Amino acid sequence: MTMSYGGRDVLHGVDLDIRRGEVFALLGPNGAGKTTSVEILEGFRRRSGGEVRVLGADPERGDDAWRARVGLVLQSWRDHGRWRVAELLAHFATYYRGPRDPAALLALVGLSEQAGQRVERLSGGQRRRLDVALGIVGHPELLFLDEPTTGFDPRARREFHALVERLAHEEGVTVLLTTHDLAEAERLADRIAMLVAGRIRAIGTPAELASSAAARAEVRWTDAEGTPRRERTGDPSRLVWELHRAASGPIADLEVSRPSLEDTYLRMVHREGDAAAGAGGGVGHQDGAMTEEVSAA
Numbered sequence: 001m002t003m004s005y006g007g008r009d010v011l012h013g014v015d016l017d018i019r020r021g022e023v024f025a026l027l028g029p030n031g032a033g034k035t036t037s038v039e040i041l042e043g044f045r046r047r048s049g050g051e052v053r054v055l056g057a058d059p060e061r062g063d064d065a066w067r068a069r070v071g072l073v074l075q076s077w078r079d080h081g082r083w084r085v086a087e088l089l090a091h092f093a094t095y096y097r098g099p100r101d102p103a104a105l106l107a108l109v110g111l112s113e114q115a116g117q118r119v120e121r122l123s124g125g126q127r128r129r130l131d132v133a134l135g136i137v138g139h140p141e142l143l144f145l146d147e148p149t150t151g152f153d154p155r156a157r158r159e160f161h162a163l164v165e166r167l168a169h170e171e172g173v174t175v176l177l178t179t180h181d182l183a184e185a186e187r188l189a190d191r192i193a194m195l196v197a198g199r200i201r202a203i204g205t206p207a208e209l210a211s212s213a214a215a216r217a218e219v220r221w222t223d224a225e226g227t228p229r230r231e232r233t234g235d236p237s238r239l240v241w242e243l244h245r246a247a248s249g250p251i252a253d254l255e256v257s258r259p260s261l262e263d264t265y266l267r268m269v270h271r272e273g274d275a276a277a278g279a280g281g282g283v284g285h286q287d288g289a290m291t292e293e294v295s296a297a
């Protein structure tokens with residue numbers, strides 16, 4: 001799909017295939033185009049070009065039956081402030097055939113104690129949990145979560161992650177999540193797409209993305225003269241063995257660090273910055289040339 005706002009291109013041919021039952025994270029920095037992508041998939045925004053199918057339908061033409069199969073947790077719902085939590089949930093449940101039981105759902109998202117409270121009195125994190133409850137009350141097959149844990153404290157974040165895992169693994173819900181939190185993507189996602197400046201830069205499982213990093217393992221040590229040394233290598237075991245042989249004894253301050261998902265991500269984001277800086281000087285790149293497709297085998 002492509003998207004431009006007032007002639008400015010913000011999605012340059014984003015190509016994604018998300019499988020049924022998968023938790024898929026769209027990871028990228030501010031302004032990368034995550035929300036725009038999700039809004040197109042939800043049917044809330046008209047794309048400029050390309051072809052999109054969500055649960056077999058073009059979201060621009062999704063009817064009520066299609067919409068009932070999709071759950072949305074938007075970045076902010078700020079209406080319904082005067083409703084009480086349980087009332088609001090019970091009201092939303094009436095929109096669906098075979099909804100979840102509101103009381104059981106409140107327990108699931110950890111809001112049983114707030115059932116009688118007005119929505120406007122909830123804390124930011126509690127409000128977000130209510131958003132999730134509203135998103136899943138209709139038993140959706142597919143759930144969109146746009147930056148769901150913004151403003152959560154660590155405990156709320158952990159509980160929310162457990163909830164998403166339960167929905168995905170026990171109920172088979174397909175989840176598309178956007179985040180700029182690497183740890184969240186790594187924890188929750190079966191696969192991650194890194195979206196930078198409207199282009200997919202890499203797709204794969206968290207482990208595949210981390211190990212595909214050209215950023216190789218880093219070995220650090222202090223040499224016989226007391227100088228700190230560091231070297232990047234694809235074969236840290238061999239380097240450490242050679243160091244031991246050369247020193248014929250222990251190596252001071254030896255440390256081997258593996259490339260992380262963060263290394264890959266920061267490299268993608270920086271490369272984009274470098275490419276943009278160099279574009280005027282003829283250093284540009286072809287579309288897709290920098291995409292790192294990682295096989296999901």
Ligand SMILES: Nc1ncnc2c1ncn2[C@@H]1O[C@H](COP(=O)(O)OP(=O)(O)OP(=O)(O)O)[C@@H](O)[C@H]1O
Pocket residue numbers: 005010028029030031032033034035036037180
């Ligand atoms: N309604 C709009 N009109 C014009 N430009 C927009 C509109 N919505 C988004 N944009 C621009 O499109 C680009 C992508 O925005 P988008 O909100 O999709 O990014 P994002 O990855 O979700 O960012 P964030 O992590 O900050 O939420 C940005 O440059 C943004 O300024």
